[in-house]
Amino acid sequence: MTMWKNMTVVMASVVVMGWLSWVVMGNPVLHKVGGSKGWINNHDVNYTEWSAQEHVYVGDWLLFTFDKRYFNVLEVNKTSYENCIDRDFISNVTRGGRDVVQMTEAKTYYYLSGGGYCFHGMKVAVHVQQHPAMAPAPSMPVSASLLPSLTSSCVSILLVNVVYYVNFLFMDGSCLLSFS
């Protein structure tokens, strides 16, 4: 019985925490930089225009696909981005040519390719926003703003209820308070 109790508590915690982070953070989205063409030295791709029509939120990922024989991906600051300076970059995202980086803060991230390609337009400024569910929404009741997430995560709710019910069957009730 103790084992059941421990197991159900752990299961319930995992499900509830997963569900909460899902509701709060939303689903992380992978954004392929430049769309279908990826990260290339080609005036066909205007990365400013690409960035302007993307909605990137904290927790999302960027995917850079490129030919690593020529190009790379370096995170730089605004000044270096504007002037295409590839020295003293902030971080080097380059690995195998299909490289991802997660957006962890609500700010503008700047990336460029070294080797002179930045001057041909291989640079991008990505504006990362706080997820709407996390930002304060004074004009909208919390329940209303959470509603879409709640309805679409009803599978999680179902699981929580199953675990709750199992708890109810097997436990002395002390744990029920924490879920109510």
Ligand SMILES: *[C@@H]1O[C@H](CO)[C@@H](O)[C@H](O)[C@H]1NC(C)=O
């Ligand atoms: C990209 O598009 C923006 C907005 O349309 C424009 O201002 C900019 O000059 C373009 N950049 C290049 C390199 O063509």
Ligand SMILES: *[C@@H]1O[C@H](CO)[C@@H](O)[C@H](O)[C@H]1NC(C)=O
């Ligand atoms: C941006 O980075 C360059 C290169 O490391 C550095 O010289 C410059 O001071 C930085 N600018 C700011 C505003 O941090």
Ligand SMILES: *[C@@H]1O[C@H](CO)[C@@H](O)[C@H](O)[C@H]1NC(C)=O
């Ligand atoms: C970035 O990292 C890659 C892979 O580790 C490496 O090959 C490359 O030389 C680095 N680029 C710079 C500019 O440091």
